[in-house]
Amino acid sequence: MKARKYQFGFPVRYRSQTGVALIEALVGMLIFAFGVLVLIGVQATLTRTQSDSKYRSDAASLAQEAVSLIWSDTSANYANYSGATACAAYVRCANWINKVVTTLPSGTATITVNNVRTAANGLVGATVQVQVRWNFASETQRTYLTQVEVQQ
Secondary structure: OOOOOEEOOEEOOOHHHOOHHHHHHHHHHHHHHHHHHHHHHHHHHHHHHHHHHHHHHHHHHHHHHHHHHHHHOOHHHHHHHOOHHHHHHOHHHHHHHHHHHHHOOOOEEEEEEEEEEOHHHOOOEEEEEEEEEEEOOOOOEEEEEEEEEEEO
């Protein structure tokens, strides 16, 4: 029977096992590299989702701001908000459109005022529809649409 050799209290390894630690280290580095790549992908997705959420929130806020502008105006000026031409000519509406353009990426907006009611034909008010659109990161166009009944 062949006697085993010991070094530091452990049996001496056979030559076929040399370099195993190097292979284990390389496999460990490969697993770590894949983990880092996954984390980078998750971070990119989170950033894109966060930005998209911010733009949706901005669009909702801008739409509510447009409704507030109309609510605070007199019913005689409701028609000045409806349509692109009338809105561009009316200072309050034009300022709001400029805010949409500067706040959202490729931002555009449309306000439609229907069923305008004056004191002569019943309750003063109108049906207002605000549509805010934007493009985010070369994706399809996003739209926020709200419709409210404005009464004074």
